[in-house]
Amino acid sequence: MAASGTDFRSILSLDSELNHIQDVDLLLERILQEARKVVHADAGSIYVVERNRNLGIDVEKLVIKYAQNDTMQRSLPAGQKMIYSVFSVPIDEKSVSGYCALTQRLINVPDMYRIPGTAPYSFNSSYDLISGYKTISTLTIPLVTADSRLMGVIQVINAKDEQGNAVPFSLEDEFLITHFASNATTVLQRAYATRAMILRMIKMSELRDPKETGTHVNRVAGYSVEIYERWAYRRGISGIEREKFRDTLRMAAMLHDVGKVAISDLLLKKPGRFTADEYRIMQHHTLYGAALFDDSQSEMDNICREIALTHHENWDGSGYPGWIDPVTAKPIKTDSEGNIRGRAGEEIPLTGRIVSVADVYDALCSRRVYKDPWPEDSVLQEIHGLSGTKFDPEMVDVFFEILPNIRQIQALYPETEPV
Secondary structure, three states: OOOOHHHHHHHHHHHHHHHOOOOHHHHHHHHHHHHHHHOOEEEEEEEEEEEEEEOOEEEEEEEEEEEEEHHHHOOOOOOOOOOOOOOEEEOOOOOHHHHHHHHOOOEEEOOHHHOOOOOOOOOOOHHHHHHOOOOOOEEEEEEEOOOOOEEEEEEEEEEEOOOOOEEOOOHHHHHHHHHHHHHHHHHHHHHHHHHHHHHHHHHHHHHHOOOOOHHHHHHHHHHHHHHHHHHHHHOOOOHHHHHHHHHHHHHHHHOOOHHHHHOOHHHHOOOOOOOHHHHHHHOOHHHHHHHHOOOOOOHHHHHHHHHHHHOOOOOOOOOOOOOEOOOOOOEOOEOOOOOEOOOOHHHOOHHHHHHHHHHHHHHHHOOEOOEOOOOHHHHHHHHHHOEOOOEOHHHHHHHHHOHHHHHHHHHHOOOOOOO
């Protein structure tokens, strides 16, 4: 399909829209979605460069972050997301995306099944056989910064004409996607800078508490967004409102345990379970975390405070810290005996109820100094059994509805990432 002035104007208007997305993962998903729209592509994938150090040598690879496919999505029930394989691609000449990353050049292939024998790259059709979807035309473009640093690769698949037939991508498409990729890279750099600042805060916690790792907080944040999106879909919340809120939620969820920086090393690095007194001291991390965001400057600060304070509250009111002012540590609500009353039911903010499920699930699935990872069946049984006591029953229902998405996030952020 030929490009038009309307297509180019839409790219220009996208700049401001993308700039409003602060989180890297959500921005990557949106960049892929909009890149496909720009060139009328039925499907596509977006990869990011991951750098690992092996025997003193930096090794780079492309790792898929998001895949989209309109044809396959239409076959799914309403509100359900497409699940895709998580894999990495070497930056070399063997694949189209690897060659694009290696040369930092756009590659337009009219038919992946008819790649000339003189081309250095080839096409692995096994993915088509597994999915039942035929890849024909592809347009692959690198995301390169002004100082020539490769950030990733966008690959859009199967341009569609007005009758819905797969056709080659045109020269006009190449022009549009090149301009779009340039703008998207600039926005992506800003988002990575924001992510880096958040991860530095978490790194402080990690230096104090070995359990508070970057992969753990990314998983908890990813689970939280998936739970929220499904909950919001159930409630009929508009797509615009969902996208705005999930951006803030994802970053705030990463900081759920930032208050642990104020807890003594004697507790954080204790190689075993806490005593009752130690556990009571440890509970104060919720207050310390909330107090960090007490001087609110934005909605982000409000959500960070809310999550830090309430993600250990229980649906039945037995959690902590309860109705207490995080700055003064004075009770706000007490029971008949003068004890601080726990928050219960919908007294717990939505964000706290979401992150509670996400955090416990990841903790049970992860190795700790005092325990091995639980088998998945045992974890799921535990989550289900705590519905109505520890967890909001609706959040548990939503969690099980989106379990395939939860597993996919685990694959995206494994505890250890082999080179």
